[in-house]
Amino acid sequence: MWNLTKEVKVKFSKCHLLPIHESDDDWKMAIAEAKAEGEDLITRLKEELEEVKEELLHVLPERFIPYLENGTLNQSTLPKKVREDYLQWVQESAKEFEQILDAAYEQTLQAAAYLPIAVQDVFEESLHDAIIERIEREGNTLHLYINTDSGFSTKSHIQLIFHDVITEKSDEPLQVGQWLIYYELQKTDEGFAFRVLFDCPDTEWTITMNGMDAQYYYRPMVYTRLRDEEKLEETVLAEYVSLLNPDYCYWLITPHLKCSIKAFTDNLILDNGKFELGQNEMVVSVDNQRYIYDLKEYNPIQFIYTDVYEDPYAHFNEPVPTEQIEAAALGNDLELQVRAWNTMYANPKELADIINRVLWKIQITEENDMMVSVYASHFYKSKILGEAVIEKYRNLFY
Incomplete structure (x- = not known):
């Protein structure tokens, strides 16, 4: 059920x-x-x-x-x-x-335990708001390629592989561009069943199969930093690849194909294809197929992935000294503020007095109410809040 x-x-x-x-x-x-x-x-x-x-x-x-x-x-x-x-x-x-x-999540983790580690890795993080980028069918095997840039997973590109498909039911056929909203994986007598509630259009899709596998890739750390600094559009391909770690492996993954990158020059040298970068378009040729991408719509940088995860926000997890936490959490230095809140989040019992003072003093605004709600709820569940603070945040707890 x-x-x-x-x-x-x-x-x-x-x-x-x-x-x-x-x-x-x-x-x-x-x-x-x-x-x-x-x-x-x-x-x-x-x-x-x-x-x-x-x-x-x-x-x-x-x-x-x-x-x-x-x-x-x-x-x-x-x-x-x-x-x-x-x-x-x-x-x-x-x-x-x-x-x-919560029940669907627990069911998913229990079922994933019977599947390869890669599948377990995928379901340890949320696929909420991921988008279908490509759909491929080979006999009884379905390949579902999803992009998680708009979602919550550290894995930026995920390929779900459904082996020996038994049944597939949906209000409407699967479509590229659909958003994954909620999902559930179950272990069955025949194998496994996977259900997704999609948006755009709003559909329920259920597939049963004998087995399942997954592959996943990450955005290079430099991509995330340039994006956050709003410098991606002004960064050219040659400059971008010069910032990549040469010891890592990389792939070119577009809405139509996936190719291993053999080397970086002015253009990309693909292991099993050809990449050409022109003034207005880029062309990728693989297996006698040519795929053309307009540079006004696509940036070649967005197609480069690696299999090594580097946390672009690791510096935010550096703890703030205890005597500086309160001032940092209430201050205007954004990076120091985030580090202070993360320090409190990781040590609620040890920093209970400071946490209560910060929550009592902070002014809740439209800009920070979501952030404060997340932290306040965490501290509430940790049972370290005083009655006055609990009353102040009662409507924000979830």
């Missing part, structure tokens, strides 16, 4: 269609901001409610329907007890969905 289904995802989405202000203070702030900007807040909220009303009718508990029907569910006139009840219901639906995701 699957933990993940499209119906579960849809239900979760519908339960969060209508966010409302959580406190009287939030309402006062929203009303003041709307007045200052000359916005008709009441009318906008009515329109927002009307847009989702029909879908909410399918998931809202009966006790909230009257407030949905009379249009007050997201208005300041909603009774406080009803507001708190509604917020509690939304929070419980989120917790329920989180439990489903």
Whole structure:
């Protein structure tokens, strides 16, 4: 039995269609901001409610329907007890969905233990928001190439290989460009089953097979640093390859092919193909096939991968001396700030007093609320927060 289904995802989405202000203070702030900007807040909220009303009718508990029907569910006139009840219901639906995701994750790890180490490595990290880049079928074998640049895995390019496919079911055929949102792997009597909930389009895809394998590659560390510094576009291929570690192996991986790179010169020397870089395009020829990439759309740098992982953010994990942590965490030096928070994250019990002081003093803004929420939740689970701090962050815990 699957933990993940499209119906579960849809239900979760519908339960969060209508966010409302959580406190009287939030309402006062929203009303003041709307007045200052000359916005008709009441009318906008009515329109927002009307847009989702029909879908909410399918998931809202009966006790909230009257407030949905009379249009007050997201208005300041909603009774406080009803507001708190509604917020509690939304929070419980989120917790329920989180439990489903946790169960799917545990199921995936248990099933992956029967598969090669490479598959286990892939599933140790999240594939959420990865994108299908290429689909290849060879007899009963399916190759799924996914790019994780928009996701959360250190592995930048992953090839999932499904051996001896038994069945494949989907609302729509697999498509290049689809986003992996949620997934679950199971061990079955016949072998394995893998389910993915995709976005764009929104589909549920399930495949059963006798076995599974994986290959994966990383972005060179210099790529990540240049990207973060917004220097990728201005960096030419020759300059880029001069910054790569010559002791590593590299591959050219495009939306159509994968080739081992034999050597770097002004152009790339491929082990089993030919690479040509022109003024407006680059051409890769492999097995009598020519693939042309417009340089206005593609940068050859983005196609170079290695099998060696180097953490481009390792310096952020260098601990800050204890006597400097509080000032660093609350200061304006971004790198020192991140290092301070990471130091506290790694040592919650030893640094409990400092953590409580920092969380009490820090001002929560739109820019930092997600970051603070992650750290505060971690410290809350570590059971080192004082009551005053817990109360301040109660709405941010997850």
